[in-house]
Amino acid sequence: MCIVSQWIQAPQQQPVWIIEQPCLGGADADDTLVTEYQLSEEYLIAVVHVYSVAMSVGPIDGTLYAWHLSALHLPPRLIMSKYTGTISLYKNWLVVQKDFANGNTPSITFVFDLAKHTSRPGILEIQANKRQIQSATEDSIRLLWGDEIRRKASNAMISWQLWDFAPDRAPPTQCSAICETEFYTDDNSLRSCRIDDSSFVVFSRTSWKDSADTTPPTIALMELTESNTGVTMKERWSIAQELKDIRPIVSQNMLLVELPHNGHRLLNLNDGTLIHGVPIVALNCWLRSDLYPLRRQWADIIKHIPPEQFKDQCKPFCDSVEASSKSPNATLRLANGIPIVVDFSP
Numbered sequence: 001m002c003i004v005s006q007w008i009q010a011p012q013q014q015p016v017w018i019i020e021q022p023c024l025g026g027a028d029a030d031d032t033l034v035t036e037y038q039l040s041e042e043y044l045i046a047v048v049h050v051y052s053v054a055m056s057v058g059p060i061d062g063t064l065y066a067w068h069l070s071a072l073h074l075p076p077r078l079i080m081s082k083y084t085g086t087i088s089l090y091k092n093w094l095v096v097q098k099d100f101a102n103g104n105t106p107s108i109t110f111v112f113d114l115a116k117h118t119s120r121p122g123i124l125e126i127q128a129n130k131r132q133i134q135s136a137t138e139d140s141i142r143l144l145w146g147d148e149i150r151r152k153a154s155n156a157m158i159s160w161q162l163w164d165f166a167p168d169r170a171p172p173t174q175c176s177a178i179c180e181t182e183f184y185t186d187d188n189s190l191r192s193c194r195i196d197d198s199s200f201v202v203f204s205r206t207s208w209k210d211s212a213d214t215t216p217p218t219i220a221l222m223e224l225t226e227s228n229t230g231v232t233m234k235e236r237w238s239i240a241q242e243l244k245d246i247r248p249i250v251s252q253n254m255l256l257v258e259l260p261h262n263g264h265r266l267l268n269l270n271d272g273t274l275i276h277g278v279p280i281v282a283l284n285c286w287l288r289s290d291l292y293p294l295r296r297q298w299a300d301i302i303k304h305i306p307p308e309q310f311k312d313q314c315k316p317f318c319d320s321v322e323a324s325s326k327s328p329n330a331t332l333r334l335a336n337g338i339p340i341v342v343d344f345s346p
Helices: 295-304 307-313
Strands: 003-007 016-020 032-039 043-050 062-068 077-083 085-090 093-098 108-113 118-121 130-136 141-146 154-165 173-185 190-196 199-204 219-227 230-239 245-249 254-258 264-268 330-335 338-343
Touching: 016 338, 032 085, 043 085, 077 093, 085 130, 093 130, 093 141, 130 190, 141 190, 154 230, 173 199, 173 219, 173 230, 190 245, 199 245, 219 254
Parallel strands: none
Antiparallel strands: 003 016, 032 043, 043 062, 062 077, 085 093, 093 108, 108 118, 130 141, 141 154, 154 173, 190 199, 199 219, 219 230, 245 254, 254 264, 330 338
16 A cells, blocks of 8 residues: 655645555565555545465454554554444544444444544444444534445335534534435445535435336435524435446536446436536546536537547546545556556646
């Protein structure tokens, strides 16, 4: 695993890109395997396994580490050993659900404030299979919780709960809103995706044989509204649509829906209506970088360069392997194992 970052070494000088391999303490990088990682603006979280005979038999628990991005050369902070479960990282907050292999012990949810080096175990006693950090301040976070669905793909009522967590408050955890939505889904297909602090999309990666006119929604935009009386969570719009995945294009107020057979549809985030006339939005060079030009620039591209020719010109970039990126003006690619930074800065 390597991290590529941009640094300004002195005023008026051109920024430089630096590639670093995070320090793993006493472990040899060649003897380790990173199976999962997440990045925020300041922190890197990774699940690290040390190669052993046990790994050839089956999956084993990993170790969860945290680095500050300005100190990757220093040994990481140990978050949790014998880790298996799910993680959610946003700003300086890390939410970890630790699962247990025996299946009889309930999962435990931990909240870590990486900036203050504090943690709080067991903040929620309820069991949920979908969770994400919806918003965060310096001293508190808001968690979105989705109930587990105990059935195969079918019509299901899903309960979404919003929990506010503030370590210095008594009690530290409070449920601020609950909303139920009807969906065509099962537990493995249901996903949620944060749009901003006050909205999120829920969707089901599924296909069906029945008509969409008689099928419950598979995509919905949920809104959070705060007032003097509290927080209200409600559905803004929903549609029934077969899909493989969803990619928000928040800067353009769009939602890109990837269809099961390599097709795409573009929806308006405001009302879910279909957007026409933007054929190049689904090209890999945009999809993989998440860097979209202004709408007027799209029109100019369509006018002067046919989509087929544009795709050929971008082929070296599109054929490389995508890597995680947190930069608004650059993206990281891997070509034959070599990291390549594509910088779109003026």
